[in-house]
Amino acid sequence: MFEEQIQMVDLHGQYLRFKEEIDEAMQAVIDGCAFINGPQVKTFAGHLAGYLQVPYVIPCGNGTDALQIALMALELQPGDEVILPAFTYIAAAEVVALLGLTPVLVDVDPRTFNIDPRKIEAAVSGRTKAIVAVHLFGQSCDMEPIMALADAYHLYVVEDNAQSIGADYTFSDGRVRKAGTIGHIGTTSFFPSKPLACYGDGGALMTSDEVLATRIRMIANHGQECKYHHKRIGCNSRLDTLQAAVLDVKLKHLEEFTEVRRQVASRYDEALSSCDSLIIPVRSTFSTHVYHQYTVQVKDGYRNALQHLLKEQGIPSMIYYPLPVHHQEAYRHISRISGCLDISARLCESVLSLPIHTEMSSEQQQYITDTLTKLK
Missing domain, CATH: 3.90.1150.10 (Aspartate Aminotransferase, domain 1)
Structure with missing residues (x-):
C-alpha cells in the first residue's frame, strides 16, 4: 500500500501551490462586495476569449446550463431532433429532453470515445436541426467532417467542450482552432475537477456569431434586453464573481x-x-x-x-x-x-x-x- 493517499484529482494540493494568487484574487472580490456580475466576471470572459481566439465568451452558472442556453439560442422547437452520442455524460441528452426536443443517439468511435462522424449522416431526418459534438475525456471530435455534414444539411453544431478546453483541432488545410470554437456555439464547464476549474459550479458559452452572442446573453439573464424588459424566455444563469476570480488565476496556468x-x-x-x-x-x-x-x-x-x-x-x-x-x-x-x-x-x-x-x-x-x- 502506498504511504500517501492517492486521489483521482488533488484539488487541495493544487490550491496550496497557487494559494497566494488565489487568496488575493478572492479577497479583492470580498473587499469590493460585487458578488454578482462583478468586474472580475467581465475580465475573465475577456481573457478566456483571448485564449480561445473567439470574439464572444458569455459566462453562466454551469456546463449544463450552457448546453440548455445554447439550444434555446438556436430557437429550436418541440419535436425537433438533435443528434448526440450514446456514450456520454447525460447532460447533453438531459437539456434536449427538457426543451421538448428529441435526442437522436448515434454510436461513437471505439478508439477516441467521441461521436463517429460516419454514423451521423444516417441519423439525419427531416426534423433534424442540430448536432451536439461532445469532446470527451480531453480531445476534440473530428470536427471537419461534422461541419461539412452540418453545412450540407443546414444543421447547427453545438460543441460540448466541458472536458477538453485547451485542445487544438487541426483541419486538413493546416488551420488550427481551439476545441469549442469551431461549431456555431461552444459550451464548457468549470466544475472543480475539470481542466479549467473553479471552486463550485460555473460554465461558459463561446461563439463567433454576434447575433447568437446577443441571444445567449439575454437568455442567461432572464431574457432581458435591458433591466425589467424581457424580450424572450430566459433563465437565471450567471458565474459568481468569486468563481470568476479563481478562474482568471487558473487560466494563466x-x-x-x-x-x-x-x-x-x-x-x-x-x-x-x-x-x-x-x-x-x-x-x-x-x-x-x-x-x-x-x-x-x-x-x-x-x-x-x-x-x-x-x-x-x-x-x-x-x-x-x-x-x-x-x-x-x-x-x-x-x-x-x-x-x-x-x-x-x-x-x-x-x-x-x-x-x-x-x-x-x-x-x-x-x-x-x-x-x-x-x-x-
Missing part, C-alpha cells in the same frame, strides 16, 4: 496544467502499453489531448474485478460511464436510436479512468503502474 497532464499520460502510455489486458487511450491525429481523464479499456470482462483489486491497493479509479444513454430509464422511450449502438454499450462495460492530475508525483504514478502490471 492552464497551459502548464495541460503539459503536466500530458506528461502523466505519457508515463502511463509507456508503462501500460505492454499490458495485454488493457487498451491505452488513442491520441487522435487531428486533435491534441488535454487528458481530463486517462481512460483505458479493460479486456475480457475484467473491468469490475480490476477496479476492485485496485481499490484494495489504495488506488482509486472511476467508470465514465456505466450506462449508455439509450439504456438510461429516463431516455429509453423518448430517444430515437440510429443504427447499431454496440460500441457505446461495450465501452460502458470496459472503460476505466485512472488517477491523473496536476499534482501527481512520479512515485504515486509508479506505484499505480507497478500495481497494474502485476495484476495483468
